[in-house]
Amino acid sequence: MKPGGGGGAAVPHFLSKVWALVEDPQTNEFICWSADGQSFNVLDEESFAKKILPKHFKHNNMASFVRQLNSYGFHKVIQYESGSAKQERYGSGKYQHPCFKKGQEELLSKIKRKVSNLSVCLQASFQAHSDLKGFMCPGAHQFFFPTILVSIIKGITSP
Amino acid sequence: MKPGGGGGAAVPHFLSKVWALVEDPQTNEFICWSADGQSFNVLDEESFAKKILPKHFKHNNMASFVRQLNSYGFHKVIQYESGSAKQERYGSGKYQHPCFKKGQEELLSKIKRKVSNLSVCLQASFQAHSDLKGFMCPGAHQFFFPTILVSIIKGITSP
Amino acid sequence: MKPGGGGGAAVPHFLSKVWALVEDPQTNEFICWSADGQSFNVLDEESFAKKILPKHFKHNNMASFVRQLNSYGFHKVIQYESGSAKQERYGSGKYQHPCFKKGQEELLSKIKRKVSNLSVCLQASFQAHSDLKGFMCPGAHQFFFPTILVSIIKGITSP
DNA sequence: GACGTTCTAGAATATTCGCAA
DNA sequence: CTTGCGAATATTCTAGAACGT
Numbered sequence: 001m002k003p004g005g006g007g008g009a010a011v012p013h014f015l016s017k018v019w020a021l022v023e024d025p026q027t028n029e030f031i032c033w034s035a036d037g038q039s040f041n042v043l044d045e046e047s048f049a050k051k052i053l054p055k056h057f058k059h060n061n062m063a064s065f066v067r068q069l070n071s072y073g074f075h076k077v078i079q080y081e082s083g084s085a086k087q088e089r090y091g092s093g094k095y096q097h098p099c100f101k102k103g104q105e106e107l108l109s110k111i112k113r114k115v116s117n118l119s120v121c122l123q124a125s126f127q128a129h130s131d132l133k134g135f136m137c138p139g140a141h142q143f144f145f146p147t148i149l150v151s152i153i154k155g156i157t158s159p
Numbered sequence: 160m161k162p163g164g165g166g167g168a169a170v171p172h173f174l175s176k177v178w179a180l181v182e183d184p185q186t187n188e189f190i191c192w193s194a195d196g197q198s199f200n201v202l203d204e205e206s207f208a209k210k211i212l213p214k215h216f217k218h219n220n221m222a223s224f225v226r227q228l229n230s231y232g233f234h235k236v237i238q239y240e241s242g243s244a245k246q247e248r249y250g251s252g253k254y255q256h257p258c259f260k261k262g263q264e265e266l267l268s269k270i271k272r273k274v275s276n277l278s279v280c281l282q283a284s285f286q287a288h289s290d291l292k293g294f295m296c297p298g299a300h301q302f303f304f305p306t307i308l309v310s311i312i313k314g315i316t317s318p
Numbered sequence: 319m320k321p322g323g324g325g326g327a328a329v330p331h332f333l334s335k336v337w338a339l340v341e342d343p344q345t346n347e348f349i350c351w352s353a354d355g356q357s358f359n360v361l362d363e364e365s366f367a368k369k370i371l372p373k374h375f376k377h378n379n380m381a382s383f384v385r386q387l388n389s390y391g392f393h394k395v396i397q398y399e400s401g402s403a404k405q406e407r408y409g410s411g412k413y414q415h416p417c418f419k420k421g422q423e424e425l426l427s428k429i430k431r432k433v434s435n436l437s438v439c440l441q442a443s444f445q446a447h448s449d450l451k452g453f454m455c456p457g458a459h460q461f462f463f464p465t466i467l468v469s470i471i472k473g474i475t476s477p
Numbered sequence: 478g479a480c481g482t483t484c485t486a487g488a489a490t491a492t493t494c495g496c497a498a
Numbered sequence: 499c500t501t502g503c504g505a506a507t508a509t510t511c512t513a514g515a516a517c518g519t
Contacts, residue, residue: 012490013237057491058376058509064492070502071491078501113490114503171480205364209409216481219409222381223482229512230480237511250368250378272480273513330507375508376492382509388485389507396484431507432486 011108014068017056019100019108027052034094037102039077045091069095072111170267173227176215178259178267186211193253196261198236204250228254231270329426332386335374337418337426345370352412355420357395363409387413390429 021031022040030048034041042048042062049062057065066076077094099107180190181199189207193200201207201221208221216224225235236253258266339349340358348366352359360366360380367380375383384394395412417425 014491059492061492063494066501067493067503068491076501173481205368209364218482220483222484225511226483226513227481235511274479332508377509379510381511384484385486385510386508394484433506 011111012072012113015072015100015108015111018069019105021052021056033102039094039096040100042093042095045093066095071114073097073114074100170270171231171272174231174259174267174270177228178264180211180215192261198253198255199259201252201254204252230272232256232273233259329429330390330431333390333418333426333429336387337423339370339374351420357412357414358418360411360413363411389432391415391432392418 018040021027022033030044030052031040031042033039045062049065050060053062053065054060074095074097077096079094097111099110101107177199180186181192189203189211190199190201192198204221208224209219212221212224213219233254233256236255238253256270258269260266336358339345340351348362348370349358349360351357363380367383368378371380371383372378392413392415395414397412415429417428419425
């Protein structure tokens with residue numbers, strides 16, 4: 001269960017919604033897959049922000065949408081304009097993530113949200129020590145080992 | 160015999176009452192099975208709280224009802240609105256438990272109330288170490304960092 | 319400047335809005351100062367949640383409003399009903415904070431948002447152990463020492 | 478002592494603002 | 499100048515804790 005904005009699945013709400021929007025033919029005027037299916041396009045950011053976003057999120061700001069994309073590791077694809085011939089539509093944008101590809105919805109679960117320092121550091125620091133498994137507290141539903149921590153605290157406080 | 164509320168069955172009163180409410184056709188306007196029978200819906204939480212709850216419990220607060228649901232391991236199901244077609248009713252909610260399914264009342268006895276992991280386990284373990292005082296977090300009534308340690312441990316043990 | 323919610327003042331948006339709501343005569347039917355000006359009352363929580371909240375916040379849930387109040391250190395005031403004479407309005411609530419008092423708007427800036435115990439307790443507890451400095455997690459801006467705990471745990475688990 | 482009710486806090490995601498690479 | 503990110507607040511779902519029956 002993913003709280004916060006309300007997750008009910010392994011995939012956060014945000015990702016599910018973006019996927020649905022890109023897939024939905026009714027919104028293809030605003031957001032759709034790119035030609036090669038490796039990224040998605042927002043065709044008119046202003047219209048998309050004002051018309052589509054508030055139906056699915058609690059805001060109507062393109063900047064907030066982009067911030068979320070970045071949080072999940074999406075990157076804007078810089079479209080090189082060959083010469084001046086190309087008339088790019090004003091306000092369009094292309095965004096990409098290696099696990100966000102047309103026809104491969106199962107990859108969504110691999111997209112991880114980047115969080116800021118606290119949890120990241122803790123987890124990052126401890127993940128390198130996966131040899132610490134196997135400490136169940138009797139009665140607990142999860143992995144747990146208070147006794148050991150008592151020893152730790154004692155070690156710290158009365159060295 | 161299950162104490163607490165003075166039940167006479169193996170299933171706690173709370174679960175029996177929720178089951179009865181979901182089944183009862185007369186209250187289907189407020190609470191009913193979902194279409195697939197895998198969860199139940201509260202259609203209008205405020206009406207449900209004010210009209211139905213006090214008839215069966217000692218309160219009329221949706222929050223207390225939800226707290227009980229969570230205590231028994233129910234989870235809220237996030238309903239994703241695909242597109243704008245779906246007209247979700249205001250203030251509705253869907254709740255689910257793997258042993259709460261339409262037509263399978265016998266599963267109810269498998270639903271267990273969760274006890275507080277923290278106090279139970281930590282206190283048991285720490286009582287043998289009464290020399291650890293002085294690690295009180297100001298404002299805390301107990302040793303100071305149970306939750307955080309749990310977080311750390313969870314990070315270690317369930318990567 | 320307080321980011322998040324987009325404040326432009328020293329007082330977070332939430333506090334400013336609550337203050338304005340309590341002061342505003344037009345919303346006194348739903349939220350107003352208590353008689354002594356030491357707290358504020360929400361007279362009908364469900365009406366307040368559905369009618370007032372969405373006009374000022376991005377939600378219409380009383381629970382979210384209460385979560386914010388608690389985050390800022392407000393407490394619910396338990397109203398003792400003297401005998402059976404007092405007819406308390408159904409679904410009302412009184413909330414109080416030592417720096418939220420009628421006529422003293424300047425106190426608002428003293429109300430601080432509580433952050434997750436995680437950092438608070440860690441810092442509070444470990445500041446008394448300044449000999450543990452030097453254990454900064456790279457990228458972290460605060461006191462922190464996962465590495466030491468890992469070392470300790472490893473030392474205990476694999477002696 | 479397990480269960481029920483209430484108030485508060487934890488934890489993850491969401492939204493906003495501003496800055497810097 | 500633009501993209502991406504840090505950090506603070508906001509919203510949601512779940513759990514902790516205290517008290518009562």
